[in-house]
Amino acid sequence: MSQASLAIPTQSCAGGRVRRAWLLALLLAAGATAAQAQATDDEMEREHLARLSNELARVQKMVADAAAQAPTGQRVKFRYDWLESDLQLLREGIDRHADAPRQPRPVPPLRGDYRQ
Numbered sequence: 056m057s058q059a060s061l062a063i064p065t066q067s068c069a070g071g072r073v074r075r076a077w078l079l080a081l082l083l084a085a086g087a088t089a090a091q092a093q094a095t096d097d098e099m100e101r102e103h104l105a106r107l108s109n110e111l112a113r114v115q116k117m118v119a120d121a122a123a124q125a126p127t128g129q130r131v132k133f134r135y136d137w138l139e140s141d142l143q144l145l146r147e148g149i150d151r152h153a154d155a156p157r158q159p160r161p162v163p164p165l166r167g168d169y170r171q
Contacts, residue, residue, distance in 0.1 A: 095155065104152065108146055108150055108153070111145055112146065118138055122136070122139070
């Protein structure tokens, strides 16, 4: 190949500008679509977590009813209280995550000077 064929043209043609503008618009549209998809994914996750929390509340009610009707005097007892505690821990963890702000948390500034 000759040096002339490898040279980059110094003049910009209208077709090149149109092509660059089209590529820029395409990239911007793809970025906006990705951001919308992320927002939709976040909303879907929150919806799923809310459903899980509601189902756990129903299960907790069922466990409380079963505990109230459990037979007494058994040699080996089922620990309904432990089950209720674990279900409550699961539910609180889900609720904390679903209600957590999606923005970065503020960080206190560092002092910087450690000499006195």
